[in-house]
Amino acid sequence: MQKISKLAVPSMAKKPRHSAAHSISTEETPVTTPLNLPAQPPQRRHLVITRHPGAVQWVRHLLSPTAVESLPHLHTQDIDPNVSYYGVFPLNLAAAICAAGAECWALTLDMPPELRGQELSAEQLRALNATLVRYDVQRVGDPLKAGAN
Numbered sequence: 001m002q003k004i005s006k007l008a009v010p011s012m013a014k015k016p017r018h019s020a021a022h023s024i025s026t027e028e029t030p031v032t033t034p035l036n037l038p039a040q041p042p043q044r045r046h047l048v049i050t051r052h053p054g055a056v057q058w059v060r061h062l063l064s065p066t067a068v069e070s071l072p073h074l075h076t077q078d079i080d081p082n083v084s085y086y087g088v089f090p091l092n093l094a095a096a097i098c099a100a101g102a103e104c105w106a107l108t109l110d111m112p113p114e115l116r117g118q119e120l121s122a123e124q125l126r127a128l129n130a131t132l133v134r135y136d137v138q139r140v141g142d143p144l145k146a147g148a149n
Helices: 053-063 091-099 122-127
Strands: 002-005 028-031 045-049 069-071 083-087 103-108 131-135
Touching: 045 053, 053 103, 053 122, 091 103
Parallel strands: 045 069, 045 083, 083 103
Antiparallel strands: 002 028, 103 131
């Protein structure tokens, strides 16, 4: 615990001689950090989940100068609430991302039928007016099982 004198005098200094009417205290007072200071939130990471290099480049360009990492696949047990996830997600994975408290951003575009199944470049995604839209996805029911009528 750090101690500080009420006067700006070194602790080894002699007490000043003053009359009782003008007494100056040199007793040491402990200085502590208040316990109610809010903790700094962890730095948010940005992670693109895709196997498509054009999509990774497009997101990196859009979020520049923010550092953006990429992975080809995301397992639900690896979801981190301090990450913003970008990609095209199945609903169950999007719901798991949101349930964990992470951000879920979907890469959206109107894909012409003739481009389906093709690898798109970052330039093509820009030309198709691709956007990132944040979603809050929530599962609202139990799964249906075969034979359960």
